[in-house]
Amino acid sequence: MGDIAYDVIIVGAGPAGLGAAVYTSRDRLKTLMLEKFMPGGQIANTDRIENYPGIERIDGPGLIGEMQKQVENFGAEIKTGCEVTSLEKLPDGNIAVHCDKDKFTARVVILGPGSNYRKLGIPGEEEFRSAGAGVSYCGTCDAPFFRGKQVVAVGGGNTAAEETLHLAKFADKVTMIHRRDEFRAAKVLVEELLEKVNEPNSNLIVKYSTVATAIEGQGKVQSIKLKNVKSGQEEGYPCDGVFIFIGMEPNTDFLKGFVELTEKGSIKCDCAYLRTSVPGVFVAGDCRIGATMQLVTAVADGVIAAMMLKEYFRDPNWWKEPVSDLLQPGGW
Amino acid sequence: MNQGKAINISDTDFESQVLKSEVPVLVDFWAEWCGPCRMAGPVLEKIAEQYDGRLKVCKLNVDEGRETAIKYDVMSIPALHIFKGGQVVDQITGVTPNFESDLKKKIDPHLE
Numbered sequence: 001m002g003d004i005a006y007d008v009i010i011v012g013a014g015p016a017g018l019g020a021a022v023y024t025s026r027d028r029l030k031t032l033m034l035e036k037f038m039p040g041g042q043i044a045n046t047d048r049i050e051n052y053p054g055i056e057r058i059d060g061p062g063l064i065g066e067m068q069k070q071v072e073n074f075g076a077e078i079k080t081g082c083e084v085t086s087l088e089k090l091p092d093g094n095i096a097v098h099c100d101k102d103k104f105t106a107r108v109v110i111l112g113p114g115s116n117y118r119k120l121g122i123p124g125e126e127e128f129r130s131a132g133a134g135v136s137y138c139g140t141c142d143a144p145f146f147r148g149k150q151v152v153a154v155g156g157g158n159t160a161a162e163e164t165l166h167l168a169k170f171a172d173k174v175t176m177i178h179r180r181d182e183f184r185a186a187k188v189l190v191e192e193l194l195e196k197v198n199e200p201n202s203n204l205i206v207k208y209s210t211v212a213t214a215i216e217g218q219g220k221v222q223s224i225k226l227k228n229v230k231s232g233q234e235e236g237y238p239c240d241g242v243f244i245f246i247g248m249e250p251n252t253d254f255l256k257g258f259v260e261l262t263e264k265g266s267i268k269c270d271c272a273y274l275r276t277s278v279p280g281v282f283v284a285g286d287c288r289i290g291a292t293m294q295l296v297t298a299v300a301d302g303v304i305a306a307m308m309l310k311e312y313f314r315d316p317n318w319w320k321e322p323v324s325d326l327l328q329p330g331g332w
Numbered sequence: 333m334n335q336g337k338a339i340n341i342s343d344t345d346f347e348s349q350v351l352k353s354e355v356p357v358l359v360d361f362w363a364e365w366c367g368p369c370r371m372a373g374p375v376l377e378k379i380a381e382q383y384d385g386r387l388k389v390c391k392l393n394v395d396e397g398r399e400t401a402i403k404y405d406v407m408s409i410p411a412l413h414i415f416k417g418g419q420v421v422d423q424i425t426g427v428t429p430n431f432e433s434d435l436k437k438k439i440d441p442h443l444e
Contacts, residue, residue, distance in 0.1 A: 036431075037371035037372070037375065037431070038370065038371055040367070040370075044370065044371065045367030045368060046367075061367070061370070080374050081374040081375060081377075081432075129425065129426065130424070130426075131423070132405075132407055132425030132426075133405070133407060134408075136408045137426070138366070140367065141363075141365075141366040141367065141368060141369070141409055141410075142407065144363075145401075145407045145408065145409075146407075220405070241407065251429055253429070
């Protein structure tokens, strides 16, 4: 095997990578996880998970801590603070992963770099965010700084609903703006949100069919420009902070030129076995095409990749084979 | 200096540790309940080690150092402020996708 250090390298120790590592390490494959920060990814920011089947309620760091313990007990190695900068396919078919000054090689790589906050891309957003002057993407982190203040929350999905409810515990007034005329978040969250809105003297109001077009202020956020998408009417709306919860975008810049990506940066793959354009390189989680951006599906992706890599070990030509009708990966 | 480790400070020793420091100081405003702050932690330890002797890295828990956080208008954490000669000379807020290199780009110009 020459200088091959690992059977499997997993890039990213979020739910997708950890899901994969449970299976690979349990199968005694020599597994290395490379993580830019520390294990967890986006889910580490969540203080309330109640859609992971079998677990009634847990916080993100708690669940991740359990997953980490589990994979380490099975022998997986996790290197944190290790940012992958590039990958290369070696002439012998193995894959080299570069990370700072280190280089690791493996027979198979599973890419699970995850995603990051999507930006609105409106004037003022980046300026006030980078200055820490009133634009935030994390309600859990920054809500306490807005005690007694007025904030605007942008978005309409699950995270937006949860984070807005969290904000309403701190701020004097929270205005949630949503570009559609109804919510697409899980019904249980929408009910909770609307219940809060309908309380007498509620500090939470919702503006439907409304988008933000600019964030303004002298040195810090003082107002947001809103536009009603139906009437076209615009207004300057005073606020001290703007929280943006409009979804995620993939962390795939470092993969440009290595695997095929879509225009928006998602990793292309066959969505059954999660094979990318490079033989031996699988993808799992938020960063792939068709991702549902859920904790459970990210974990499931990791497991699929971990099972299918055995087909590739058995026969590298499997990579080009079409999706099978009744495949029964052996040995699990 | 601090043996290449980040040190915990509070409102009471902020002046002596940060404002009167002879070398530039990177102050991390953070909190236990902030996920991205926990993500930033290992990167800051790495910076403390790599810049040992040239830069001091201090961590201020905003729940314990509330006055200082308010004084420096912290509205979003993690907030990383670079102090030189008692003044804020640059800052970075939030954990960016290329956090380590982004942080170094902000720090390097302020070191002699």
